[in-house]
Amino acid sequence: MQIEKHISDLLYRYQCVTVPGFGAFLTEIIPAHVTGSASSFFPPKKVVSFNANVKNNDGLLANHVALQEKMSYELAVIKINEVVNEWSYLLQNRNRVVVKNIGEISVNNEMNWVFEPANTVNYLTDAFGLSSFVSPEITREVLHQQVEALEERAPIIFTPQRKRNYSYLKYAAVFTVMLGAGTFGYKMYYDQQILEQTLIVEKKVQEKVQQQIQEATFVLSNPIASVALAMPEEKLPYHLVAGAYRSEENANKAIAELVAAGFEKAKMLPINKHDLYPVVFASFKTLKEAQAERKAIQKSHSAEAWLLID
Template sequence: MLIEKHISDLLYRYQCVTVPGFGAFLTETVSAHVTGSASSFFPPKKVVSFNANVKNNDGLLANHVALQEKMSYELAVIKIGDVVNEWTYLLQNRNRVVLKNIGEISVNNEMNWVFEPANTVNYLTDSFGLSSFVSPEITREVLKQEVEALEEKAPIIFTPERKKDYSYLKYAAVFVTMLGAGGFGYKTYYDQQITNQTLLVEKNVQEKVQQQIQQATFLINAPVEAVELSVAAPVEEKRPYHLVAGAYRSVENADVAIAELNAAGFENAKMLPMNKLKLYYVVYASFKTLEEAQTDRKNIQKTHNAEAWLMIE
């Protein structure tokens, strides 16, 4: 059974993994740093160390082995003890114990155990995917000196340019100027002629208009007959809600009821045309909206006539 594999798995999650009867592997987080003149960059990592004085069984390694190897806790403790005996025997005979991805344990001249970590694995999960790299040294000053040396050695050569004859251009300019002046003069003369002709035409038109005004007469031979315009009678606003005071067979009785209502203060009282039942309704008033009619009905029923009712056409 490879105990070092289980130890390596636990180092990702815990700072201390104890191997009962052998020692404890400890981790310490180290920040990112840069070393060397060549600028070697190292990401944050967990540095593994070993302490041979911590040997008590805390149950962490044994429980992990039992779960991974699918065995009982007691059997896992026995398996770990067998591996520890093997490692101890190797060290007592001055042999090295190599733990993959963790490090090597050897014995010095004083028979003390010496641990050398293997820096092949970074157990800090926050640095997953980060690796160390070396940035080449930037030699700005050296390049600057080389450029300055080249500038001192490089000769500066001035090549005289051959002067070209552009005298023909002045003649072309004179010709273009004369052509432009001639065109401008002709345009001015043409515009003046058009203006004069326009004024002449306008003058003739005005003279003819004045002659017609002087000859015009304002006598009307036959008067125009007056036209009668019929004015439509104003359309009476529709009031379909009537608050009825009573119904009468004769117009005389209806007029008496209207007079009584007027005397009582109901100035809008009136008689409606005879209906299909040959009755004349006398109403307190007619309204445009149902809300107005309902409001007046409640007031009249309380103060004047409890039997007043609302009729809607």
């Protein structure tokens, strides 16, 4: 099973992909920037990092593997565990684990895992088709010095030419300007006359309408009851996920525990395409608010909280 391909596919859509029992691959969006004296342009991209402390199974990778490989969820979990055991064995023996198109994981002298991103794939779909390029430096001063050197060796001599008499063009230009001014003035006069006549007609129509309104008597035998217009709900596309459950009952229990812990905005999202009920700490209007709350919750309550974007 090519688990690297499944992780790579999920990184395009999610900011966090957890490999159960091994760690989580996280992404962070870096805006476009220009560096260096040669003006090297780099488009916006998602930078991948690795956190070995996030190991719990959130169901995302296992469900994706089950759908793509056409197997059961339980079998997908077993297949993932086999890959994790192989990776762990390699790292324990100080070998590198190469995750294609994502990065390499190695072990340093203190037996800590070190992740080096591949940086060969941009997982930001908004930047599709953009690539880095270098704008060549403009050498205006060098070209100017070359021209001066050529002039010293071969001076340029300008030969005066006989001037032609174009005085008749001045009279033609004056005539054209006068003709245009006369046409413009007539048009303004004509438009003003049309505007005045239109205002007179509109005034008469308004007077007639007002007179009919004053003479009319309105009687409503069956008045229509007032209709309450429901204001559209504010869209909150950024959700801070606490977990995903196959049972709606378990999801409701998780919500009750979160509310008891002080998360009054905890709720359950509609069932997703993996037949799971996501439970969120809260939903937010902007990405900045969601990321700030995620850092606070990861420090104080749960390090496994991750961000879901509709």
